[in-house]
Amino acid sequence: MGTRSTSWKKRGWRWVVFAGSVFLGMLLMLALLQRKLIYVPDSRPVELSDALSVCELTEDVKLDVAPGVQLCGWHSRCSPQERASKRLVILFPGNAGNRLKRVSLLEQYHQLNCDTLIFDYRGYGGSAGSPAESDISDDSLKVWDFAIEKLGYQPSQIICSGQSLGGGVATRLAWELSQRKTPPAGLILTATFSSLADAASVHYPWLPVKALLVEKYPSAERIRNVDCPLLVIHGKQDRIVPFELGQRLFEAAPDQVQGIPKTFVELPQAGHNDILHVAAEDVLHAKRAFFQQLGDD
Incomplete structure (x- = not known):
């Protein structure tokens, strides 16, 4: 025995x-x-001719962000008339694909009479280098400077817009610009998280991800000190970045800035990657109302 x-x-x-x-x-x-x-990049170079619906209004742009590191992007006007728009939306996309996957976003902002600027992150869409939070954040400041110094927009004309992971990038940029006392005109966040650690904890609850993650994107901490009007859009059926994380981020933001209350738009039938397919009109309406609150430059 x-x-x-x-x-x-x-x-x-x-x-x-x-x-x-x-x-x-x-x-x-x-x-x-x-x-x-x-980061799940599509590293292949992007041809503007593949963006059929917007190619006639769009030009390739390049940005040197570090020695030997050049980002590839697009500057897309909403009208063929020079300087027809009074607004520029800088787009910060999610973690997968490249800018060719964001043509529908450019189209939507064109409907709202907004020019757009999008650069692929390092390692995406022909951009050199490898993606990392610190580098992407530094690069976003250079993109902002490019919009002002090279393209001629004023800070009061520029809206930062981030989707999913790009919401973390856009929030950090708006936060840093707010510390400089030159905040953007507005911040639009779609299907994004309170922090990357919160999102990772949902998918890996048995792992101490908060202790292990190098890439943190602590947006809820930063958004408390973002000094511009805010619009948050989130699908109720989101299984990648759960709806509750979008709510948590929204709740952390100031109730109003410059007399404009923060706005949360819930999309009952939308998930994470299908927002512009399932709820395009709702999103268009929400953004139009947000821009109306911002007023003309």
Whole structure:
């Protein structure tokens, strides 16, 4: 009996050691490969001719952000008439694909009489380098400066718009500009999170992701000090960035800025990647109302 008991104890310890090794291996994988899990770029160069619906109003633009690192992007006007728009929307996209996947967004902002500017992050759409939060954030400031110094827009004409991961980028940019006392005219966040750690915790609840993540995007902390009007849009059926995280981010923001109350738009039937397919008219209406609140420059 004693021998059999000892044998079971040994087997039990082996299973404990095995399970512990697997868990530690998962932690190591998350620590070492997290950027490959977070960023899913389509690195192929983008041809403007493929963006059929907007190509006649759009020009390729390049931006040198570091030695040997050049970003590729588009500046798209809402009208062929020079300087017809009084607004520019800088688009910060999600973590997958490249700018060619965002043509529908350009089309929608054209309907709202807004010019648009979008650069692919490092490693996306022909842009050089590899993506990382610190570099993307630094690059976003250079994109802002490019819009003002090269394209001739004023800060009061520029709206920052971020979708999913891009919401973290846009929020940080608006926060940094607010510290400089030159905030954008407005901030539009779609299907984004309170922090990347919060979003990761939903998908990996058994892992200590908050301790392991290098890329954090703590948007809820930063949005408290963003000094521009805010519009948040989120699909109720979102399974990638749950609806509750969008609410949490919204609740952390100031109730109003410049006399304009913050606005949250719930899309009951929309998920994460289908917003412009399921609720395009609702989104268009929400953005039009937001721009009307901002008034003319």
